[in-house]
Each structure stands twice: as structure tokens, then as C-alpha cells.
Amino acid sequence: MSELVKVVDSLENKISKLLHKMELLQQTNTRLEDELNTLKNEREKVLESVSHWENKYNSLKLADTMFGSNTDKTEAKLKINALIRELDYCIAQLAE
Numbered sequence: 001m002s003e004l005v006k007v008v009d010s011l012e013n014k015i016s017k018l019l020h021k022m023e024l025l026q027q028t029n030t031r032l033e034d035e036l037n038t039l040k041n042e043r044e045k046v047l048e049s050v051s052h053w054e055n056k057y058n059s060l061k062l063a064d065t066m067f068g069s070n071t072d073k074t075e076a077k078l079k080i081n082a083l084i085r086e087l088d089y090c091i092a093q094l095a096e
Helices: 002-066 073-095
Strands: none
Touching: 002 073
């Protein structure tokens, strides 16, 4: 009977250690999930910022070509034509 008590005590000890380890792993997992969510949010903000600055850059580039820069008038004409096509498409969609 004494041997059985030792085995049961050993099993209880091992189970207790495993439960403790599982709790630590769950805490680590929760912390890592929170960190992942934070990083995802930061990434979204950075991507939005990059998109915003790209739009500003393209607008400035277009304005530069329209206001006398001789570097790329063809690009400005193409951009204006693309904008006109977009407007025509929007107007056609609204008319339907």
C-alpha cells in the first residue's frame, strides 16, 4: 500500500507541475496575442500613413507638372485624362 501512495503522490506532483506549466503557457500566449494585436494596429497605422503620404506626393508631383515644370507634361496629361475618365464613369453610374 505504501508503494501505491508513493505513486499517487508522484502523479499528483507531476500533475501539479503540468498544471502550473500550462497556466504559465496560457499567460504567455495571452501576452503574445496582445502584443500581436498591438503590432497589427501599429502596422495598419503605418500603412495608412504611407498611403496618405504617397497620395500627397502624387498630388504635389501632379501640381508641379501642371504649374510650369517641363519635366513631365505628358504624365500630367495622362493623369488628367485618367481623372476625366473616372469622372465620366462616376457620372454614368449616377445616371443609371
